[in-house]
Amino acid sequence: MTASSDPTLPFLHLDTLWLQVTGTVCNIACRHCFISCGPKVRIHDLMTVDQCRAAIDAAAAHGCRAYAFTGGEPFLHPDILALVDLALARGPLDILSNGMLIDEPLAQALARRFREAPHGFDVRISLDGLSAEENDPVRGRGVFDATVQGIRNLVAAGMEPVVAVTTVHADHESAQGRQAFYELLRGLGVAHPRVKLIPPFRIGREARRSGGYGPLERLTAAMIDDDSPWVLQCGTSRMVTNRGAWPCPILVNDDGARMGDRLDDALRPCTLGSPACHTCHVEGFSCRT
Amino acid sequence: MSDLSAPAACVDLGQLPVGSTVALFGGIYNNHLALHATVADARRRGAAAVFFLGDTGGFGPHPDRSVEGLRSLPVHSIAGNYDHSIGSDAADCACGYTDPRDNHFAQISYDYTLANTAAEHKGWLAALPHSARFELGGQRVLLCHGSPRKQNEFLWHSTTPAAYIDVLCREQQADLVCCTHTGMHWERRLADGRGVVNVGAIGRPANDGRTCVWYALLHSTPAGLRAELVPLSYDHEGLAREMRDEGLPAEFVETIETGWWTTCLEILPPRERMAGRY
Numbered sequence: 001m002t003a004s005s006d007p008t009l010p011f012l013h014l015d016t017l018w019l020q021v022t023g024t025v026c027n028i029a030c031r032h033c034f035i036s037c038g039p040k041v042r043i044h045d046l047m048t049v050d051q052c053r054a055a056i057d058a059a060a061a062h063g064c065r066a067y068a069f070t071g072g073e074p075f076l077h078p079d080i081l082a083l084v085d086l087a088l089a090r091g092p093l094d095i096l097s098n099g100m101l102i103d104e105p106l107a108q109a110l111a112r113r114f115r116e117a118p119h120g121f122d123v124r125i126s127l128d129g130l131s132a133e134e135n136d137p138v139r140g141r142g143v144f145d146a147t148v149q150g151i152r153n154l155v156a157a158g159m160e161p162v163v164a165v166t167t168v169h170a171d172h173e174s175a176q177g178r179q180a181f182y183e184l185l186r187g188l189g190v191a192h193p194r195v196k197l198i199p200p201f202r203i204g205r206e207a208r209r210s211g212g213y214g215p216l217e218r219l220t221a222a223m224i225d226d227d228s229p230w231v232l233q234c235g236t237s238r239m240v241t242n243r244g245a246w247p248c249p250i251l252v253n254d255d256g257a258r259m260g261d262r263l264d265d266a267l268r269p270c271t272l273g274s275p276a277c278h279t280c281h282v283e284g285f286s287c288r289t
Numbered sequence: 290m291s292d293l294s295a296p297a298a299c300v301d302l303g304q305l306p307v308g309s310t311v312a313l314f315g316g317i318y319n320n321h322l323a324l325h326a327t328v329a330d331a332r333r334r335g336a337a338a339v340f341f342l343g344d345t346g347g348f349g350p351h352p353d354r355s356v357e358g359l360r361s362l363p364v365h366s367i368a369g370n371y372d373h374s375i376g377s378d379a380a381d382c383a384c385g386y387t388d389p390r391d392n393h394f395a396q397i398s399y400d401y402t403l404a405n406t407a408a409e410h411k412g413w414l415a416a417l418p419h420s421a422r423f424e425l426g427g428q429r430v431l432l433c434h435g436s437p438r439k440q441n442e443f444l445w446h447s448t449t450p451a452a453y454i455d456v457l458c459r460e461q462q463a464d465l466v467c468c469t470h471t472g473m474h475w476e477r478r479l480a481d482g483r484g485v486v487n488v489g490a491i492g493r494p495a496n497d498g499r500t501c502v503w504y505a506l507l508h509s510t511p512a513g514l515r516a517e518l519v520p521l522s523y524d525h526e527g528l529a530r531e532m533r534d535e536g537l538p539a540e541f542v543e544t545i546e547t548g549w550w551t552t553c554l555e556i557l558p559p560r561e562r563m564a565g566r567y
């Protein structure tokens with residue numbers, strides 16, 4: 001959904017390549033998921049190892065600095081460790097996960113790569129509350145306990161995840177809210193607690209939950225300046241899925257935002273035509289850790 | 290893709306023969322004791338020229354002593370983000386922390402540095418070039434603060450892959466890019482010898498549990514430029530005393546005395562963060 005008045009954003013350099021390795025397939029179906037993922041959702045399907053290799057090689061040829069895996073839930077991918085190795089050979093890697101599938105053997109395999117890879121490796125785990133009572137109404141019954149177990153497994157193996165909190169509970173945005181998450185993590189054995197706060201994007205399933213965007217919540221050319229491509233992540237990153245290339249991980253279900261079949265088609269300015277762009281602008285938000 | 294609009298200062302080193310050495314350091318953070326110790330050590334080791342890669346203020350005591358040191362010593366200086374902020378009387382250091390605790394401590398050192406830097410020194414900081422170049426042994430060296438494309442961009446070892454180094458060297462037409470800003474020293478070379486050297490910081494230890502600070506020597510050899518990352522002991526107890534006398538936070542003094550970072554940790558990538566105590 002783009003209009004001719006929508007501003008375009010210059011593309012500076014490919015700092016981050018996002019790969020939606022498991023498409024929109026997730027083991028759970030959170031009520032605030034802005035890409036509406038779930039166990040049977042195949043808007044985007046799993047990427048093959050060859051597709052991932054091609055994208056990572058193309059990105060490296062353009063001097064890419066960092067890689068990030070998302071989904072859906074990346075650890076549903078049957079070849080996830082092979083994909084991790086492909087990325088870590090080229091640069092640092094972040095995996096965005098709900099943590100539920102990280103059992104002891106997987107945690108060991110990830111921690112070994114964290115210690116031995118030539119580049120940095122991070123796992124970012126979503127948690128939207130400090131307790132099952134707070135988290136599970138949004139993310140699903142039993143999710144809190146399974147996520148916490150995943151964190152414990154990682155910590156026991158020697159790898160400390162970042163926790164990503166979508167601020168659906170307003171009090172989590174405050175300094176005390178952040179502190180409470182640090183304490184929760186310390187209690188799980190995390191010696192260097194890290195928390196990333198993420199504003200809710202009112203698209204996908206979250207639009208139904210929170211009411212979506214109003215007509216005035218659009219970006220205009222006047223809101224874009226020289227610094228914008230440094231601040232908005234679509235100035236320095238691109239997303240690939242099994243169906244092609246997109247400006248960012250947020251807009252993969254917006255067919256109007258699709259930039260081409262391959263990464264190389266997408267290394268050009270993009271149009272800021274989604275109301276979600278308004279959230280990026282207002283919050284100064286980036287998916288980077 | 291650079292916001293460093295001002296042209297690089299070209300420093301003519303003349304015809305330094307193979308076997309010559311130059312010294313590079315960054316991040317004084319008001320540590321005037323380490324500044325004098327570094328320049329003395331570099332000269333003792335035969336450095337024919339000494340370069341400072343920016344960030345004079347922050348963290349430590351008596352800002353004017355470091356600026357006066359820089360202005361009196363034979364050092365070629367470029368600006369860091371802190372120099373840019375102090376030089377233009379900006380409201381903060383523009384480090385962009387998201388954690389309120391990090392912002393709290395960053396603001397304490399910034400306000401202290403701003404209030405204790407003479408107007409004349411601010412003008413000197415504001416006038417510094419943002420990058421510099423020289424040739425040594427036929428190798429082209431680019432000096433910048435954060436990265437060649439942005440003064441406040443962090444180049445960490447674990448997050449700066451070969452593919453990106455190749456782009457930086459090609460765009461800058463440099464064989465070696467030297468930077469600081471992270472406070473941690475490292476080097477990564479491509480198979481063909483080009484690469485990045487982060488010279489570390491002399492203002493505070495490298496989050497490794499040691500009280501020494503780090504700078505770099507570049508030796509011109511027949512096989513190209515060899516970087517040597519140098520640990521330097523200085524009077525850190527004297528610095529800690531001055532910091533206490535100035536009423537600077539105990540958390541900062543702890544870093545000087547133990548070698549572990551205690552604040553502003555959120556900028557660290559996971560590998561660098563996990564290697565530290567906090």
Ligand code: SF4
Pocket residue numbers: 026027028029030032033034035036037038071072073097098126
């Ligand atoms: S928010 Fe994450 S964990 Fe939840 S359904 Fe979406 S992809 Fe899955």
Ligand code: SF4
Pocket residue numbers: 232233234235247248249250251270271272273274276277278280281
């Ligand atoms: S949603 Fe954000 S990152 Fe994506 S195109 Fe819009 S402004 Fe860019």
Ligand SMILES: [Fe+2]
Pocket residue numbers: 343344369370371434441469470471
């Ligand atoms: Fe800096």
